[in-house]
Amino acid sequence: MxxxxxxxxxxxASASSLFLVASGLTVIFGVTRxxxxxxxxxxxxxxxxxxxxxxxxxxGHLGFWGGxxxxxxxxxAIGALLExxxxxxxxxxxxxxxxxxxxxxxxxxxxxxxxxxxxQDLLGPRAPGLRGSVELLGLRxxxxxxxxxxxxxxxxxxxxxxxxxxxxxTLVRAAxxxxxxxxxxxxxxxxxxxxxxxxxxxxxxxAGALQLPRESVNLHMDLATITEVFVVVVVGGLGSLPxxxxxxxxxxxxxxxxxxxxxxxxxxxxxxxMAVVLVIRPRGLFGRAQVAQAAxxxxxxxxxxxAPPALKWLGFAAxxxxxxxxxxxxxxYALIVLTDMAIAVLFAASLHFIMGPGGMASFGHxxxxxxxxxxxxxxxxxxxxxxxxxLLAAPFxxxxxxxxxxxxxxxxxxxxxAMLTLAFAQIAWSVAFQWVEITGGDNGVLGVWPDPWATxxxxxxxxxxxxxxxTLALRRIALSPFGYALRAQRDNTLRxxxxxxxxxxxxxxxxxxxxxxxGVAGGLFAFAKGxxxxxxxxxxxxxxxxxxxxxxxxxxxxxxxxxxxxxxxxHEQLVRATDYWRLVLGAVILLLVLAFPQGLAGAVRRWWxxxxxx
Amino acid sequence: MHRFTLEAQxxxxxxxxxxxxxQVSFGVRAGEMLALIGPNGxxxxxxxxxxxxxxxxxxxxxxxxxxxITGLAPRKVWKRGVGRxxxxxxxxxxxxxxxxxxxxxxxxxxxxxxxxxxxxxxRGGQADTLLERVGLAxxxxxxCSVLAYGDLKRVELAIALANNPRLLLMDEPTAGMAPQERVxxxxxxxxxxxxxxxxxxxxxxxxDVVFSHADRVLVLDRGRLIxxxxxxxxxxxxxxxxxxxxxxxxxxxxxxxSAC
Ligand SMILES: Nc1ncnc2c1ncn2[C@@H]1O[C@H](COP(=O)(O)OP(=O)(O)OP(=O)(O)O)[C@@H](O)[C@H]1O
Ligand SMILES: [Mg+2]
Numbered sequence: 009m010x011x012x013x014x015x016x017x018x019x020x021a022s023a024s025s026l027f028l029v030a031s032g033l034t035v036i037f038g039v040t041r042x043x044x045x046x047x048x049x050x051x052x053x054x055x056x057x058x059x060x061x062x063x064x065x066x067x068g069h070l071g072f073w074g075g076x077x078x079x080x081x082x083x084x085a086i087g088a089l090l091e092x093x094x095x096x097x098x099x100x101x102x103x104x105x106x107x108x109x110x111x112x113x114x115x116x117x118x119x120x121x122x123x124x125x126x127x128q129d130l131l132g133p134r135a136p137g138l139r140g141s142v143e144l145l146g147l148r149x150x151x152x153x154x155x156x157x158x159x160x161x162x163x164x165x166x167x168x169x170x171x172x173x174x175x176x177x178t179l180v181r182a183a184x185x186x187x188x189x190x191x192x193x194x195x196x197x198x199x200x201x202x203x204x205x206x207x208x209x210x211x212x213x214x215a216g217a218l219q220l221p222r223e224s225v226n227l228h229m230d231l232a233t234i235t236e237v238f239v240v241v242v243v244g245g246l247g248s249l250p251x252x253x254x255x256x257x258x259x260x261x262x263x264x265x266x267x268x269x270x271x272x273x274x275x276x277x278x279x280x281x282m283a284v285v286l287v288i289r290p291r292g293l294f295g296r297a298q299v300a301q302a303a304x305x306x307x308x309x310x311x312x313x314x315a316p317p318a319l320k321w322l323g324f325a326a327x328x329x330x331x332x333x334x335x336x337x338x339x340x341y342a343l344i345v346l347t348d349m350a351i352a353v354l355f356a357a358s359l360h361f362i363m364g365p366g367g368m369a370s371f372g373h374x375x376x377x378x379x380x381x382x383x384x385x386x387x388x389x390x391x392x393x394x395x396x397x398x399l400l401a402a403p404f405x406x407x408x409x410x411x412x413x414x415x416x417x418x419x420x421x422x423x424x425x426a427m428l429t430l431a432f433a434q435i436a437w438s439v440a441f442q443w444v445e446i447t448g449g450d451n452g453v454l455g456v457w458p459d460p461w462a463t464x465x466x467x468x469x470x471x472x473x474x475x476x477x478x479t480l481a482l483r484r485i486a487l488s489p490f491g492y493a494l495r496a497q498r499d500n501t502l503r504x505x506x507x508x509x510x511x512x513x514x515x516x517x518x519x520x521x522x523x524x525x526x527g528v529a530g531g532l533f534a535f536a537k538g539x540x541x542x543x544x545x546x547x548x549x550x551x552x553x554x555x556x557x558x559x560x561x562x563x564x565x566x567x568x569x570x571x572x573x574x575x576x577x578x579h580e581q582l583v584r585a586t587d588y589w590r591l592v593l594g595a596v597i598l599l600l601v602l603a604f605p606q607g608l609a610g611a612v613r614r615w616w617x618x619x620x621x622x
Numbered sequence: 623m624h625r626f627t628l629e630a631q632x633x634x635x636x637x638x639x640x641x642x643x644x645q646v647s648f649g650v651r652a653g654e655m656l657a658l659i660g661p662n663g664x665x666x667x668x669x670x671x672x673x674x675x676x677x678x679x680x681x682x683x684x685x686x687x688x689x690x691i692t693g694l695a696p697r698k699v700w701k702r703g704v705g706r707x708x709x710x711x712x713x714x715x716x717x718x719x720x721x722x723x724x725x726x727x728x729x730x731x732x733x734x735x736x737x738x739x740x741x742x743x744x745r746g747g748q749a750d751t752l753l754e755r756v757g758l759a760x761x762x763x764x765x766c767s768v769l770a771y772g773d774l775k776r777v778e779l780a781i782a783l784a785n786n787p788r789l790l791l792m793d794e795p796t797a798g799m800a801p802q803e804r805v806x807x808x809x810x811x812x813x814x815x816x817x818x819x820x821x822x823x824x825x826x827x828x829x830d831v832v833f834s835h836a837d838r839v840l841v842l843d844r845g846r847l848i849x850x851x852x853x854x855x856x857x858x859x860x861x862x863x864x865x866x867x868x869x870x871x872x873x874x875x876x877x878x879x880s881a882c
Contacts, residue, residue: 489741492725493734496714503712505696506674507781508729 023260024160032211038184038247048234054216087209115594132220245295367498372433378545380530406527414519633682660842705782726784
């Protein structure tokens, strides 16, 4: 009984900080419609900055609380700067590009934090005067947690006052409810967006700073937080402050009690809840139809026409080199990288299929890659299957998962759909991670070696073959009547339904196909590495795939191919060259986003056509 | 066989407290051009959405050739032979004009399940014929997204004709066009309708268009049907004149382009 009370209070404390971060994210989304992946990074910066500032201020109440507030304000300023320098330039770019830009920021911030504060966990000071604990019904409860519990509702109250009572707040609410309103604001719009970014970022910074006495500051805070906060914001309903509060409470308590009741599935519990909420209420608890219309994957611009023949020949030539050259390469390293590239291309092409022609963003495409990989690996491990049957089973396993998960994901639209894909991916991940008897858990499935005939070189050719055939097949499907119908429902659902197109059916089939092809890539991956770990389907892998597709550009069918090659190549070179590869990669991404909002393939095409016209 | 191609029996729809369509009954006769007119916000578009399934009526029934189609999904209504154009033109911006029409034709032939045949191989000729019919042969290979508004309306018409409809629903087919163009387009629609024996139900703010092309006219005001008859009868109707407030029966022709 006492234990329950304690857990309940613990839940309230984490709900409180969750709410602080989530409120910032939801306000920013409501006004700017930007899905800000960097919000978790701002939270992390808040914690690091508070650590440094508090250390330099005199001890005592003023030093501590002053440091927290200063850190929050500093993060607010960083957020405003981000808006002015980066995001403002790309509001007109497709929404997916804004997403890519925020990924770039995540990478940069990670390495900047590493540079400045180092890799080791930092322990902050305790809050002065709040070190002790209080007696509650005969139980001792830390005083600081109690204060934290109070801060959440206070901030909620202040925010509600701000939005209800001030002119600025009225503008924010109007912009959240009605997109057209924002355009009507004219000059004020810039100021409004910047100020919203300041407020939202400051809230994230405050939440981060407040963690100082609770837990160590480390470099994993950003991604861990952003996923959880996404869950809160989506469950609450995008753009809704009360929704975020209720959802934070729900998730916080669920965590606290989940540990007591189902210690085995705590990792996945939040995602299960999100999945259930979204299946029942497709726009979250308090979401509005208007807000949901901001589809992450809306591609306003037309898909570019056929590639010019000369560019096509260039592609064929490159492929020819990829087939013929490897036997003359020295050492295995080049072959390993080339195999990785072939696998990445197929993986990216499969994600592109649902994002480009399908118009649905997926934040959890690694699920199908990983399920394919595990499918193949487990068949070899438990049934001693040879390589080829195991490889054939991979797309089948992934496809079955696609049928099941896709059924729920494709009913939703925009960010909600993307978040549900993430939820399913996390569920799949935690099965791989926690079903130790079958999957080996963290230790992975080992000894997934290719058949003897498949030397490194032969396996490369096999992977290249699968990749080329798979990518071309996806291209062919995209240009079939089915592919056109898929694009039709993306372009204009109303019109599509009015000419007999079953939008749901089209999206579902596309999702399953994409899952199947990702499964092929996953199966190849398992044999290429000789082992599979839960990282095969974790969030960073989904993010990698997104980066590849976004780098290449969603509008062209060649985009994912170029994006995957560029990303894998760059990543490989950078990792070898520097410890700060994230910084370089992030900076490159940001530059690309600012310079080529059409993606690499689009840029190459433009350049080529411009050259010929000149 | 059936007196009416399409029949609305007491259909109604409210949004919040507003009765957008209130107990409306009428029939579209085979082969006729029936105009649905009324001031902005009268409920015309809502009426269309009830007829083709984009909205489900709160009450009443919709019958197509005697069969009840109330509450059927738009794509099923389409399969039974109802084509539609929208007040705000709805085409597929990432495709060429020809591909737009081709897709509609492929859908009509049940070819959308084909994953391996290149789309350009199917129904291209038929698409060209249709485009020629609506006067867009020269624009076939241009992307829809760069077309002039008047041409987009024609593309929509071609798309709507792809399933050989018995009935065409046209929500303000000439909105946003120059007066010359309007008459031309409606003359084209009338001609096609006559050729095919197709019925047309259209809404229109331009009275010249209405009186030169409609066989009969329905007048809607604040969700209610207030008059029905030949153009001359409707013109003479006192109630109708009151609704259009003595403006010489010339409701503002330009106000509709952006409304929905
Ligand atoms: N989705 C909706 N939600 C709420 N109200 C709606 C909706 N659609 C229409 N309405 C309301 O229903 C009424 C009828 O609208 P409708 O668009 O059918 O009129 P209309 O006759 O087509 O007008 P117009 O000539 O401007 O196109 C209006 O008061 C409108 O505000
Ligand atoms: Mg209308």
